[in-house]
Amino acid sequence: MKLYHHPLSGHSHRVHLFLSLVGVQHELVEVDLVNGSHKKPEFLALNRFGQVPVLADGGTIISDSNAILVYVAKKLKLTDWLPESPAGAAEVQKWLSVAAGQIAYGPAAARLNTVFNASFRADEVIARAHDILAVIEGVLAERTFITGSTPTIADVALYSYVARAPEGNVDLQGYTKVRAWLKRIEALSGFVEFRKTPVGIAD
Template sequence: MTLYDLDVSGNCYKVRLLAALAGIELNLVSVDLAHGEHKQPPYIDTAPWGQVPFLEDGEVRLRDSQAILVYLARKYAGHQWWPDGAAQQGDVMQWLSTAANEIHAGPNAARLIDKFDAALDRPRALEISHQVLALLEQHLTQHAWLAIGRPTIAECAMYPYVALSEEGGISLAEYPAIQAWLMRVRHLPGYIGMPGVPDA
């Protein structure tokens, strides 16, 4: 099973993190986005959308980190990371959607601006960041984990760009419940870090 990967991508890290936590073996193939490798053959022939992460598992080919998390958890990690019940799946799924929407448009966008000089709207990214982090702080004040009372792929989806917030100029000092959650994730067995995010 091959994951086309970029080490500084939080979306790629989501997949690497789940694999490490769940003991799923991945063959990592680095894609050089800085030099446009993702938009050229042979990569574009393999992954027509020209994105990372991209997963190949036999005949299965998947783009989008959230979709890959669901697939890997369902096929290889059992119900520990992706629950069986409809309500429980819905609970997890709403956090995957938050990662793909508010976290993407907030902390992720702020990081892209500060770290990679992306031409995005910084005031809007900061506004969204503080809105979503305030909601996340409120939730984590009452819950140890994001969904169903235990770690799931919700943690893998949400953790990277929250943990990388300071690379976008967003301090987490005013969010103690978020900081405590980040530490709980870091102490999960098998946890791995990435550039900008500490190891356990």
Template sequence: MTSLSINALNNTLKNNPIIHYRNPKSGHCHKVELFMSLLGISYQNHNLDMVNGAHKSADFITKNPFGQVPVIVDGEHTVSDSNAIIVYLADTYGSDYPWMGTTAIEKANVQRWLSVAAGELAKGPAALRLEYVFGANIDVPTALATTKTLLPVMEDTLLGPKLNIESGPKSRIESSTKAYLATNRLTLADIAMYSYIAHAPEGGVSLQPYPAIQAWINRIESLDNFIPMANSATADYRL
């Protein structure tokens, strides 16, 4: 996974970088940038002045009619939506590695977490951070309730199934810790979930009760070519 794929190498050698339209404090944008870095793709960030509405300009609307970041321009291809972008990048530049899984159940598990990233993650931890960092008007009780459901599910997933361990005359129940969310390997599921989970404290969400999630975050941050997202101030915990 640390070696460049043929397509990524060609992208780099041609000095033909992908243009990445972004907000540097957006977890959706960081997801895309992190994945491009892990793949070894040549890219250039183009920061949009979203305060002054650059994402709603006529020029940008031609790239994404919804007026949202991230958007990438890769030669003749323009792709919007963070999950769509990482799927495109995986297929175009990372086809030598099973980013979407190999078996039917692995692919289903990866797709499930991509849906969670667009659903519970966006409506929970990401929304709470959006309120604190950007002053957005959100439904706080719903976002808190969604987060209270999501984080234990992630924790239990990473702890893995309960195993009955035989030990002499007694047996005990232990968890078989999983390294990653969808399979025993890094996949797009982890890329899709990482940024907003790692930065959940910026929305007033403590990760201290979730040691498996913390270990998973550390595991991703130890990857070759990992790049961090710009930090915002940690908010007072409300969850």
């Protein structure tokens, strides 16, 4: 498999992390976002939205980080990471939607301001980040991982931007359950770190 990515993209990191956790050999191809390589015809042929990550698996091309997580779990029949039961699959999908919604427009957006000089209103996106972190804190008061006693792709989808939330000036100190969950993920065999940047607040 070949993963087109950028090392400061949390969406890219979640895919890199999952491939590493499940032991999939893959080639990393860095896309030069600064110079607009993601908007050039050759990349748009892979993903017409012009976004990383993109996974190339032979002749199969998958874009969208959460879609890639589902693809890999399904292809490899990893039912521990993506349950087959209707209730289990629905629970994972709920959190993939959170990753694409509240996480993307909360801690991820806050980090975009500081790392990539985006123009989101800092007070709004930081407030959204704390809203979803409070929900996750409550869930993790009852569970070891986000959907139960073992990790799933839901945990992978949430991890990167929560772990680097302090880079967007989102303080994690008040979220003891969230911080313990981050450490549990970081202790998993095959874990790969999301590259840090020297912005935001100390975590």
